[in-house]
Amino acid sequence: MITVVIAGLVLMVTILWDTFEAVILPRRIRRKIRVTNLVYALTWPLWSYIPRRSKKWKKWEHYLSWYGPLSMFFLLAVWAFGLIISFAILHWGLRSPLKTPEGESGLLVDLYMSGSTFFTLGLGDVTPNTPLARVLTVMEAGLGFGFLALVIGYLPVLYTAFSKREAQITMLDARAGSPPTAAEILMRTGTAGALASLQRLMADWEVMGAETLETHISYPALLYYRSHHTNQSWVVSFAAMLDVCALVIAGIEKVDKWQAQLTFAMLRHSVVDLLQVLNCAPGPKREDRLPEDERESLYAYLDTAGVHCIRTPEAAAKLEKLRSMYEPYVAALCNHLVLPMPGFTSSDRVRDNWKTSAFQRAEALPDIWSPNLDAGQDGH
Numbered sequence: 001m002i003t004v005v006i007a008g009l010v011l012m013v014t015i016l017w018d019t020f021e022a023v024i025l026p027r028r029i030r031r032k033i034r035v036t037n038l039v040y041a042l043t044w045p046l047w048s049y050i051p052r053r054s055k056k057w058k059k060w061e062h063y064l065s066w067y068g069p070l071s072m073f074f075l076l077a078v079w080a081f082g083l084i085i086s087f088a089i090l091h092w093g094l095r096s097p098l099k100t101p102e103g104e105s106g107l108l109v110d111l112y113m114s115g116s117t118f119f120t121l122g123l124g125d126v127t128p129n130t131p132l133a134r135v136l137t138v139m140e141a142g143l144g145f146g147f148l149a150l151v152i153g154y155l156p157v158l159y160t161a162f163s164k165r166e167a168q169i170t171m172l173d174a175r176a177g178s179p180p181t182a183a184e185i186l187m188r189t190g191t192a193g194a195l196a197s198l199q200r201l202m203a204d205w206e207v208m209g210a211e212t213l214e215t216h217i218s219y220p221a222l223l224y225y226r227s228h229h230t231n232q233s234w235v236v237s238f239a240a241m242l243d244v245c246a247l248v249i250a251g252i253e254k255v256d257k258w259q260a261q262l263t264f265a266m267l268r269h270s271v272v273d274l275l276q277v278l279n280c281a282p283g284p285k286r287e288d289r290l291p292e293d294e295r296e297s298l299y300a301y302l303d304t305a306g307v308h309c310i311r312t313p314e315a316a317a318k319l320e321k322l323r324s325m326y327e328p329y330v331a332a333l334c335n336h337l338v339l340p341m342p343g344f345t346s347s348d349r350v351r352d353n354w355k356t357s358a359f360q361r362a363e364a365l366p367d368i369w370s371p372n373l374d375a376g377q378d379g380h
Contacts, residue, residue, distance in 0.1 A: 001094070004089055008089030009090070011086040012087070012090075018035040018036055023150060025218075037279060039071070040071065041279075043071060044071070051338050061226070062230070068221060068222070071224060072221045079147070083144075083147070087140045090136055091110040091133065092110045096130060099129050112126060113128075117137050118141070118143070118144035161219060165211075165215070166228060168237075169237045173352060175189070175201065178229060178351055179240075179340075180342075181345055182344050184345075186198075186247065186302055187302060189201075191305045193306070195252075199255075199256065202244070202260055202262075202263040203259055203262075206259070209238070209266035213273055216277065217277060229353055231353070233337075235339055239330045239342045241267055242326050245261075245264035246322040249318065251310030251312075252310070253310070271333060274333070275329050275332055278333075281332065282328035282329050283328060283331055289323070289327065289341070289343055289344060290343075292316075297345075330342075
């Protein structure tokens with residue numbers, strides 16, 4: 001039975017090590033063969049199979065939003081079940097004599113003993129009779145108690161990181177509408193005569209990129225947590241800000257490039273590393289998001305808001321080079337997470353989530369960015 005004991009020990013160490021890496025170790029794990037990776041590699045394709053093949057993916061957004069939280073509970077259950085099985089195998093391999101009401105024995109009794117011990121039920125109907133069996137029982141009870149404490153401490157940290165990410169994405173709604181685009185961010189900023197505020201926005205998103213990278217590497221399950229609104233997502237928001245930075249670096253009059261370069265570097269770092277966390281590779285080049293005719297239309301659109309982009313072959317080549325540094329990674333993230341690939345401009349009418357509610361339609365509210373909006377009937 002040495003082989004059985006060794007198998008039980010290997011399973012126990014594997015589960016404990018995977019739990020340590022996923023919950024406690026604050027760094028990206030490069031090893032692809034892990035329990036956590038196997039759980040997500042097996043469950044996510046099944047969960048997203050139908051939505052991935054549906055032409056009306058928005059109808060499945062609510063369904064897809066369930067996967068992140070459920071996958072976390074399923075992963076915890078896999079860890080717990082693996083530890084219960086490993087201790088049951090140890091009892092069985094060591095032929096631990098167990099005292100039972102009717103004198104039963106076998107692997108099923110060992111599983112029952114292991115499960116009741118792991119969850120510290122304390123029923124007392126099955127008890128160990130040898131010193132070694134008692135040691136295993138005490139070890140499993142302590143491990144089960146520690147596992148429960150780990151879960152209690154893990155979930156609040158997970159949801160705190162998720163809430164912090166979503167707060168920044170929600171704040172982008174007023175600046176860019178939903179889903180956000182670079183064209184709308186620059187248009188609204190230019191219309192308000194607040195191009196200087198772009199520096200603060202890009203600085204905030206430099207921090208956002210760093211925090212998202214840190215938390216989502218430590219807790220990969222967050223990658224599957226979707227935003228509260230169907231027309232928002234962290235990937236699309238990252239893409240919009242990368243587009244803004246790329247346009248600024250390529251050349252926009254009266255806007256300094258330094259902060260744009262810093263934010264671009266941080267956000268690009270984030271999308272590349274997070275794609276590696278998902279064990280995905282950047283896909284082949286898709287349809288051009290900004291062909292020459294659409295680029296000229298974008299520049300003309302921004303001109304109306306006082307945002308003047310530099311129109312030279314050098315600037316166009318620089319923009320193309322910058323886009324090639326992040327677009328394949330964003331496209332791969334969107335493909336894996338079943339999200340639409342965002343554009344530089346919105347093909348549909350821009351919607352502001354803050355304007356809509358169950359009590360009033362968005363059309364009933366004035367456009368607060370419009371230069372024709374009256375200050376008030378009293379003249380103030």
